[in-house]
Amino acid sequence: MILVTGVGGNLGSAALAALRAGGAAATGSSRTPGEGTRHLDFDDHASLDLTGVSTLVLISAGYAEDDQVVGRHKAVLDAAVRDGVNHVVYTSLTTAGDHLGFALAHRATERLVRASGPPWTILRNGLYAELFGGLLIWAGDGVESAFGDGALAAVAREDLADAAAAVAANPARHSGRVYDLVGTPITAGQVADQLRVPHRTIGLGEYRRRLLDETPGLLPFQPPLLASIATGIRHGFLDGTAPDLTDLLGRPARDPLAMAVAAASATRPEASL
Numbered sequence: 144m145i146l147v148t149g150v151g152g153n154l155g156s157a158a159l160a161a162l163r164a165g166g167a168a169a170t171g172s173s174r175t176p177g178e179g180t181r182h183l184d185f186d187d188h189a190s191l192d193l194t195g196v197s198t199l200v201l202i203s204a205g206y207a208e209d210d211q212v213v214g215r216h217k218a219v220l221d222a223a224v225r226d227g228v229n230h231v232v233y234t235s236l237t238t239a240g241d242h243l244g245f246a247l248a249h250r251a252t253e254r255l256v257r258a259s260g261p262p263w264t265i266l267r268n269g270l271y272a273e274l275f276g277g278l279l280i281w282a283g284d285g286v287e288s289a290f291g292d293g294a295l296a297a298v299a300r301e302d303l304a305d306a307a308a309a310v311a312a313n314p315a316r317h318s319g320r321v322y323d324l325v326g327t328p329i330t331a332g333q334v335a336d337q338l339r340v341p342h343r344t345i346g347l348g349e350y351r352r353r354l355l356d357e358t359p360g361l362l363p364f365q366p367p368l369l370a371s372i373a374t375g376i377r378h379g380f381l382d383g384t385a386p387d388l389t390d391l392l393g394r395p396a397r398d399p400l401a402m403a404v405a406a407a408s409a410t411r412p413e414a415s416l
């Protein structure tokens with residue numbers, strides 16, 4: 144049995160759907176399970192029962208400080224070893240993301256995965272096209288960002304889910320492999336062109352100020368994390384391409400520009416239409 148964690152989230156739910164669509168014997172887990180899925184909360188160690196699981200697709204459980212994220216992942220890996228899981232697939236962060244504020248938790252988890260014992264596969268996921276589009280800020284008659292003219296090798300989240308499903312369905316073929324799953328470079332200007340609005344670049348200081356002063360609901364670690372994404376893209380550290388995604392998919396990748404445009408459209412205020 145394949146188990147995909149975090150199926151209450153976008154990536155986990157899409158990976159489980161792809162596995163099931165391909166006829167694999169797969170289930171999911173979540174902190175908020177539905178019918179046919181297990182209750183697993185990485186923060187509640189008593190809930191971490193992986194008996195009967197052959198392949199574990201460990202969807203990273205971010206959105207917290209590094210010590211909490213790494214602690215979560217260690218707890219579920221310990222349970223995987225204890226309960227006899229045969230293969231661990233971990234959704235990590237693209238190699239080029241080493242400069243990003245949340246890279247350390249991924250690399251620390253990769254170390255834990257490699258040391259845990261069972262065969263493993265590491266999927267170094269690129270930044271989502273949906274994230275890139277969603278980070279554009281609507282202002283006046285157009286969009287603003289701190290990305291400048293920098294490009295991101297953005298990838299559609301559904302493609303990452305399909306890649307995870309392809310690996311989990313045939314884990315032995317991918318044992319000990321690290322895949323860099325990035326897409327095609329896109330810029331904020333290209334997204335704005337598709338939306339037929341101007342794109343204006345703001346400085347990183349102004350971006351951080353807006354995150355700190357004008358963005359309610361952000362947790363303390365999030366402004367530096369988002370600023371690290373902006374400087375990484377702006378200065379050309381996240382635009383490199385690699386063949387691994389299309390190799391795993393066995394087909395062309397979805398168009399990341401279309402995904403980013405859709406995500407930016409979804410946040411467009413009525414007043415700017």
Ligand SMILES: NC(=O)c1ccc[n+]([C@@H]2O[C@H](COP(=O)([O-])OP(=O)(O)OC[C@H]3O[C@@H](n4cnc5c(N)ncnc54)[C@H](OP(=O)(O)O)[C@@H]3O)[C@@H](O)[C@H]2O)c1
Pocket residue numbers: 148149150151152153154155172173174175183184185186202203204205206215268269270271274300
């Ligand atoms: N590459 C990128 O651009 C990018 C962007 C954002 C995030 N990420 C990372 O990729 C992961 C999946 O992305 P997504 O789009 O599916 O994110 P999402 O829709 O926001 O889902 C959050 C995920 O974190 C899991 N999670 C959080 N706390 C958990 C806990 N205590 N125990 C178990 N699971 C926990 C959730 O599982 P349940 O709700 O089902 O329990 C869910 O799978 C994120 O968690 C984050 O680490 C990557």
